[in-house]
Amino acid sequence: MADNGPKIIAALDFPDSEQAFRLVERLSPERCRLKVGKELFVRGGPRLVEQLAADGYDVFLDLKFHDIPNTVARACEAAADLGVWMVNLHALGGRRMMEAAREALDKRQRRPLLIGVTILTSMGSEDLKEIQLPEDPEANVLHLARLAQRAGLDGVVCSPKEVAGLRREIAGEFRRVTPGIRPAWAATDDQKRITTPSDAIRLGSDYLVIGRPITAASDPLEALRKIEEELGV
Numbered sequence: 001m002a003d004n005g006p007k008i009i010a011a012l013d014f015p016d017s018e019q020a021f022r023l024v025e026r027l028s029p030e031r032c033r034l035k036v037g038k039e040l041f042v043r044g045g046p047r048l049v050e051q052l053a054a055d056g057y058d059v060f061l062d063l064k065f066h067d068i069p070n071t072v073a074r075a076c077e078a079a080a081d082l083g084v085w086m087v088n089l090h091a092l093g094g095r096r097m098m099e100a101a102r103e104a105l106d107k108r109q110r111r112p113l114l115i116g117v118t119i120l121t122s123m124g125s126e127d128l129k130e131i132q133l134p135e136d137p138e139a140n141v142l143h144l145a146r147l148a149q150r151a152g153l154d155g156v157v158c159s160p161k162e163v164a165g166l167r168r169e170i171a172g173e174f175r176r177v178t179p180g181i182r183p184a185w186a187a188t189d190d191q192k193r194i195t196t197p198s199d200a201i202r203l204g205s206d207y208l209v210i211g212r213p214i215t216a217a218s219d220p221l222e223a224l225r226k227i228e229e230e231l232g233v
């Protein structure tokens with residue numbers, strides 16, 4: 001369901017704006033989209049997000065909102081004011097929370113894509129058992145994705161491992177945004193449900209969120225180039 005733009009979303013998980021901009025100034029909006037998550041947002045603030053958007057980048061503001069419906073709806077409006085392309089919330093916040101966010105964004109002329117995080121890609125069966133959720137990650141992802149679609153969301157974040165099931169079960173225009181991407185040459189880190197970039201595309205991911213394989217590489221641009229080569233772009 002992705003548009004024709006780049007499928008790679010580079011996660012700018014840097015401790016400060018300077019480091020983020022050092023990489024960004026060597027990229028281009030035609031090459032990748034950018035994700036600003038909690039670490040960089042808390043350090044760099046909304047102005048950094050506005051700057052990236054003004055530079056022509058599609059910005060995914062990844063703050064994973066999870067709160068009462070009113071709070072999340074207002075936070076989504078604030079995100080939209082920054083001119084971001086995509087914003088996310090935790091589907092585990094429930095249907096009413098997701099609906100409130102969608103309704104708030106619907107009042108606007110132009111709105112970001114609203115995406116629900118299902119089960120974090122860092123979680124495996126043991127982690128789910130501990131919090132008394134069904135142990136099968138895919139069953140949880142499918143359930144939460146159906147709920148998200150009914151609440152009017154534009155898609156979900158999940159691992160590429162669950163994408164094939166989502167394609168079978170959920171019809172229509174529903175984006176599948178997948179972190180948990182690890183080229184064969186990269187470390188797994190704290191991620192549990194992972195695939196390579198090419199497998200993620202083959203399985204049907206619309207967008208690949210990639211952080212440390214690029215940002216922690218000794219040569220981030222070379223790492224990105226190798227990923228593009230693997231994807232044939």
Ligand SMILES: O=C(O)c1cc(=O)[nH]c(=O)n1[C@@H]1O[C@H](COP(=O)(O)O)[C@@H](O)[C@H]1O
Pocket residue numbers: 011013037062064088117119120121122157158179180181189191209210211212213
């Ligand atoms: O919403 C996200 O972007 C997200 C959801 C999820 O389930 N797992 C996940 O890793 N992410 C984010 O995707 C990025 C993955 O980074 P790396 O593991 O370094 O490639 C991080 O910025 C995470 O915050």
